[in-house]
Structures are given as C-alpha cells and as structure tokens.
Amino acid sequence: MxxxxxxxxxxxxxxxxxxxxxxxxxxxxxxxxxxxxxxxxxxxxxxxxxxxxxxxxxxxxxxxxxxxxxxxxxxxxxxxxxxxxxxxxxxxxxxxxxxxxxxxxxxxxxxxxxxxxxxxxxxxxxxxxxxxxxxLALLDVTGRIARVLLDLAEQPDAYTHAEGVRVNVTRTEIARLSACSREMAGRCLRDLEARQLIVSEGRSIIVKGAGKATALLEDV
The missing domain is CATH 2.60.120.10 (Jelly Rolls)
Incomplete structure (x- = not known):
C-alpha cells in the first residue's frame, strides 16, 4: 500500500x-x-x-x-x-x-x-x-468560543508565543465559528481576557497555555 x-x-x-x-x-x-x-x-x-x-x-x-x-x-x-x-x-x-x-x-x-x-x-x-x-448542545457561548480558540491554536497557521499560541482571527470570525452574534462574542472574549485566559492584540488573540488542551475549557 x-x-x-x-x-x-x-x-x-x-x-x-x-x-x-x-x-x-x-x-x-x-x-x-x-x-x-x-x-x-x-x-x-x-x-x-x-x-x-x-x-x-x-x-x-x-x-x-x-x-x-x-x-x-x-x-x-x-x-x-x-x-x-x-x-x-x-x-x-x-x-x-x-x-x-x-x-x-x-x-x-x-x-x-x-x-x-x-x-x-x-x-x-x-x-x-x-x-x-x-x-452547540452542551456548551454555553463562552465554552464554545473557548473550544474554537483551542482548535485554532492547533491549526498550522497558528504561531508560538511566549505566553501561549497566537491565532489570527477577528471577532466576526469567532462569532461565525461559535454560532453567536458578534456582540456576544466580544463580551465573552472580554470575560476570558479578564480571567487572564487570553490576550487580545488587534486582529489576533494569544491563547495562554494552549499546549494544555483542556485548560481553557476547564476554566470556563
């Protein structure tokens, strides 16, 4: 074969x-x-x-x-x-x-x-x-967004960063990936950032400790 x-x-x-x-x-x-x-x-x-x-x-x-x-x-x-x-x-x-x-x-x-x-x-x-x-059935919006970010952090176009992994994605894209409005995505991202799980930098997001695949989901 x-x-x-x-x-x-x-x-x-x-x-x-x-x-x-x-x-x-x-x-x-x-x-x-x-x-x-x-x-x-x-x-x-x-x-x-x-x-x-x-x-x-x-x-x-x-x-x-x-x-x-x-x-x-x-x-x-x-x-x-x-x-x-x-x-x-x-x-x-x-x-x-x-x-x-x-x-x-x-x-x-x-x-x-x-x-x-x-x-x-x-x-x-x-x-x-x-x-x-x-x-969609089992996770709330924040959980779905956390899952999306973890998935993006494992994609080949993600970049290693000192604090975790950088992914290039906009709020509109996150909303479309997690089946919610752009406004809801923005609120959830601010919540995740306030809990020091992510860092927003323009059109990119740093997912902290993304190497631990379940850490972000466990924290939300």
Missing amino acids: LKDEDLLELLLAQCQQGDYAPRCDVIRPGDPSDTLYYVVEGSLSVQVRDDSGQAFVLAYLHQGDFLGELGVFLDTPVRNVHVKTRTESKLAKIQYARLQELLQGELASRRADYLRMFGEHLARRLMQAERKTGD
Whole structure:
C-alpha cells in the first residue's frame, strides 16, 4: 500500500493548480458540484447562511485538506456552501469525471488506496462536525468560543508565543465559528481576557497555555 504522500504526488500530477488571492471566492452556493480540490498552500473558510442571511463558519481548511471529497462517492449536483480564501492560497483541482477515468485506468491498481484516503478525510470531517454539534448542545457561548480558540491554536497557521499560541482571527470570525452574534462574542472574549485566559492584540488573540488542551475549557 502506498503512503498518502505518494498517492498525493501521483494525483497532483494530474491536477490543475492555481493561485488565489485572500478573500477570493472558490465555491458559491449553487455552483456545479463537479470538481475535487486539494489545498496545497494557504487557508480557506467553509461557510453557510441561514434563512436570515446570517453566516456561520463550518470549518477552516489548511494545507493537506481536501474540498469536495464527498462527490467522489455521491452524486451531488450543486454546492450548498460558500468557500473563500482567508490568505494567499494555492489549490489543486481535478474534475470528478477525470478522476474516475484515472481510477479506472492508469491509477486503477491504486483505486482502493485512493478511496481509503478520501474516506479517511471524510471520516475526520464527520467527527469534527459531530463534536461541533455536541458543543452547540452542551456548551454555553463562552465554552464554545473557548473550544474554537483551542482548535485554532492547533491549526498550522497558528504561531508560538511566549505566553501561549497566537491565532489570527477577528471577532466576526469567532462569532461565525461559535454560532453567536458578534456582540456576544466580544463580551465573552472580554470575560476570558479578564480571567487572564487570553490576550487580545488587534486582529489576533494569544491563547495562554494552549499546549494544555483542556485548560481553557476547564476554566470556563
């Protein structure tokens, strides 16, 4: 069985790659669902909007993440999410039809390996979604924001800081990630800062002692 790195190398050789500026739309609701994406570099947000137009962030994607892998297994005619870049990004993409040709042709001997790899990515995404649903049911807003900050502190675009880990995120983004209003997010962040659990610095937040994964949640 080939390692995922080797599988990716073979797949990327068949993909188109392109550079995207920050805050660039990659997918909009209603777009045809015909392409698999892979994040080579950068960071993206996956959002949905409710009936009132309020945006919620489902996930952030980083280097090594797939986008649209569900379409490898199921026929989904159109997209229902809004995906845009957060930073300068490089994406690789391949149409599902072309991917199926490869898996039935020159990559046929590795078909099971590719389906396993795509399935594992989907399973991790499902586990994250289940935990987020549990957080909405079991945690108050401050607890959800604490969870969001801990998750962000473990992402590849976080930075080590003398007091913990620095994450680049705005109050609006935190509100969308934790399913609350921007005003509520601001109040909760001020509360966490008053308790010396975080430090706000402009468009970034220092999560103190983020290396202890449960400390922040235990304190809230």
